[in-house]
Amino acid sequence: MEGQNPAPGATDGTAAGHTHKGENGFSLLSFVFGQNPLVFSAATATSLLSGLAAVALIILINLALAPDRDDLVSLGLAFAAVAALTVALQTASGILFGRLGQEVLARLRARIAERVEAAPLRAVEQVGPARIQALVTDDVFTIATVVVRLPVLFTNAVAISGCLFYLAWLSTPLFLGAAGMMALGVAGYMLVAGRARHHLEHAGGRQDALFAHLSALVLGTKELKLNRAKAEDFRSRHLGAAIESVRRARTHGITLLALGSAWGSLIVFGFIGLVLFVFSGGGTVATGYAVVLLFLIGPLAAVMEDLPRLALARVAGQRLARTEAALAARAEPGAIAVPFESLVLGGVTHAYWDERTAEMFRLGPVDLAFAPGEIVFLVGGNGSGKTTLAKLVTGLYAPESGTVRLNGAIVDETSRSVQRALFSAVFGDFHLFESLVGLSGAPDIDARANRLISRLALTHKVSVEDGRFSTRDLSTGQRKRLALVAAVLEDRPFLVFDEWAADQDPAFKAVFYRELLPELKALGKSVLVISHDDRYFDCGDRVVHMENGQVTADAPAAGGAARSGEPKFPKAEFVFHSTPM
Numbered sequence: 035m036e037g038q039n040p041a042p043g044a045t046d047g048t049a050a051g052h053t054h055k056g057e058n059g060f061s062l063l064s065f066v067f068g069q070n071p072l073v074f075s076a077a078t079a080t081s082l083l084s085g086l087a088a089v090a091l092i093i094l095i096n097l098a099l100a101p102d103r104d105d106l107v108s109l110g111l112a113f114a115a116v117a118a119l120t121v122a123l124q125t126a127s128g129i130l131f132g133r134l135g136q137e138v139l140a141r142l143r144a145r146i147a148e149r150v151e152a153a154p155l156r157a158v159e160q161v162g163p164a165r166i167q168a169l170v171t172d173d174v175f176t177i178a179t180v181v182v183r184l185p186v187l188f189t190n191a192v193a194i195s196g197c198l199f200y201l202a203w204l205s206t207p208l209f210l211g212a213a214g215m216m217a218l219g220v221a222g223y224m225l226v227a228g229r230a231r232h233h234l235e236h237a238g239g240r241q242d243a244l245f246a247h248l249s250a251l252v253l254g255t256k257e258l259k260l261n262r263a264k265a266e267d268f269r270s271r272h273l274g275a276a277i278e279s280v281r282r283a284r285t286h287g288i289t290l291l292a293l294g295s296a297w298g299s300l301i302v303f304g305f306i307g308l309v310l311f312v313f314s315g316g317g318t319v320a321t322g323y324a325v326v327l328l329f330l331i332g333p334l335a336a337v338m339e340d341l342p343r344l345a346l347a348r349v350a351g352q353r354l355a356r357t358e359a360a361l362a363a364r365a366e367p368g369a370i371a372v373p374f375e376s377l378v379l380g381g382v383t384h385a386y387w388d389e390r391t392a393e394m395f396r397l398g399p400v401d402l403a404f405a406p407g408e409i410v411f412l413v414g415g416n417g418s419g420k421t422t423l424a425k426l427v428t429g430l431y432a433p434e435s436g437t438v439r440l441n442g443a444i445v446d447e448t449s450r451s452v453q454r455a456l457f458s459a460v461f462g463d464f465h466l467f468e469s470l471v472g473l474s475g476a477p478d479i480d481a482r483a484n485r486l487i488s489r490l491a492l493t494h495k496v497s498v499e500d501g502r503f504s505t506r507d508l509s510t511g512q513r514k515r516l517a518l519v520a521a522v523l524e525d526r527p528f529l530v531f532d533e534w535a536a537d538q539d540p541a542f543k544a545v546f547y548r549e550l551l552p553e554l555k556a557l558g559k560s561v562l563v564i565s566h567d568d569r570y571f572d573c574g575d576r577v578v579h580m581e582n583g584q585v586t587a588d589a590p591a592a593g594g595a596a597r598s599g600e601p602k603f604p605k606a607e608f609v610f611h612s613t614p615m
């Protein structure tokens with residue numbers, strides 16, 4: 035499985051998977067309020083006041099329109115004051131909500147990052163990188179866009195309510211008619227919006243596939259550039275199809291929302307027309323109604339325009355809540371470093387269920403024990419379950435059944451972080467960070483890293499300065515050497531190398547197996563080496579064989595030189611020695 039993303043649709047039989055729990059678990063308003071209660075309250079208050087001020091304006095206009103007024107000057111002054119206040123309030127609420135929008139964007143991104151970081155590896159694998167990418171870019175942006183629109187929405191809501199009250203004061207039947215028509219408009223809209231949301235949710239799911247294809251477009255550039263037919267097929271059938279299906283689903287959703295809005299507007303215009311041209315009979319009273327009703331058109335149209343945005347944000351919020359539920363992690367205490375005495379797997383199992391092929395891969399039950407200072411080779415055919423077993427040994431996966439005992443005590447959800455804290459690993463799909471993340475501030479870190487780099491024959495290529503690698507533009511084998519540097523510098527008691535030597539040249543393979551491993555052993559480190567290099571199996575203390583998810587042999591290595599605890603090359607310096615952290 036190394037070097038591959040988990041197959042989409044592949045899920046465990048037992049793990050959390052894509053749960054629908056928390057479907058409606060995202061409340062935009064309470065989330066926005068929680069970000070900054072003070073700013074939210076101030077922004078809401080200014081929006082609501084600006085709505086009221088707008089209603090006051092319309093009343094003043096109406097008064098000024100009445101015939102034979104002798105207080106036009108004072109009305110004019112009041113109008114100027116209220117207009118200035120309205121603009122000031124609108125500006126203030128716009129600025130405050132703009133600020134909140136950015137806070138929401140930043141906070142949601144940080145929150146998703148925290149969830150991903152805290153979630154069990156299996157849950158992250160199941161959610162997949164594409165969904166996470168889509169969430170932190172597209173979905174959170176959709177949510178933040180609505181936050182920025184909130185002041186307008188609030189202001190308009192107040193303006194509409196205020197106008198309705200004013201209408202009620204002008205004429206009760208008119209008010210009842212207006213309120214009834216609006217209720218009809220909203221009911222029609224809601225009916226259509228429910229159907230639209232279905233399309234928008236579908237678009238969200240297709241968008242995950244689209245992000246996966248976009249990532250394949252970048253990661254697979256070499257393959258696509260070499261083969262034009264392949265590139266065209268990928269562009270048209272795979273990437274193109276995903277782009278098209280997102281477009282189609284979104285268009286359906288947005289069209290339905292637009293039709294819903296149109297229905298609302300039609301009802302409102304119809305009502306205004308009826309009042310003005312059929313029932314009022316003209317005259318100044320009709321002018322008064324007309325001013326209020328015409329004023330209502332603006333806020334109503336704006337609200338109708340904002341409703342689709344709200345619907346989109348709601349779908350995005352639900353996707354966020356669902357993903358967060360799938361990533362849910364039990365709070366783990368901070369990982370304490372404990373001395374390593376023993377690690378024993380008893381009847382440990384794990385299963386992957388692949389929905390597409392409807393096949394189950396079962397690992398175990400596995401019984402295995404590890405002791406300090408031991409070098410264990412884990413060998414077996416492709417797909418036999420070596421990496422999966424390594425993930426169970428390191429505590430990256432929790433066993434589905436069986437037990438893991440660390441220093442005699444059973445590891446459970448609360449102590450799995452302690453198990454993980456024993457390990458540094460270089461997996462086949464390792465990631466080389468651009469700096470020695472987590473080691474900044476460690477004493478002498480640059481010098482120790484550069485010594486190791488020189489030991490791994492990389493001095494001419496790369497160096498470490500202020501904890502950063504000078505470059506990562508290296509060959510795969512060279513980058514693996516740097517990953518080993520980072521792992522060794524962590525100075526943890528147990529190291530895992532998953533086919534680390536597979537990308538090394540023959541001379542360096544010998545250095546790895548015959549020099550580095552014995553040196554690590556001499557330092558008391560335990561090392562689990564996943565390997566196909568059978569000519570070096572004698573460098574281990576034990577060789578564990580796997581076949582089809584089962585451990586088929588666990589025996590001392592034939593002629594194991596490292597068992598003596600002495601490095602095979604006595605003159606090798608112990609450059610790996612570093613200050614424990």
Ligand SMILES: Nc1ncnc2c1ncn2[C@@H]1O[C@H](COP(=O)(O)OP(=O)(O)OP(=O)(O)O)[C@@H](O)[C@H]1O
Nearest residue numbers: 035036040044386395415416417418419420421422
């Ligand atoms: N993330 C995953 N999701 C679903 N199935 C998986 C996942 N990882 C591995 N598998 C399945 O588990 C089986 C064992 O995979 P694993 O990577 O543990 O084997 P391996 O012995 O390390 O193979 P290799 O030598 O090729 O690296 C594979 O057949 C694969 O189908």
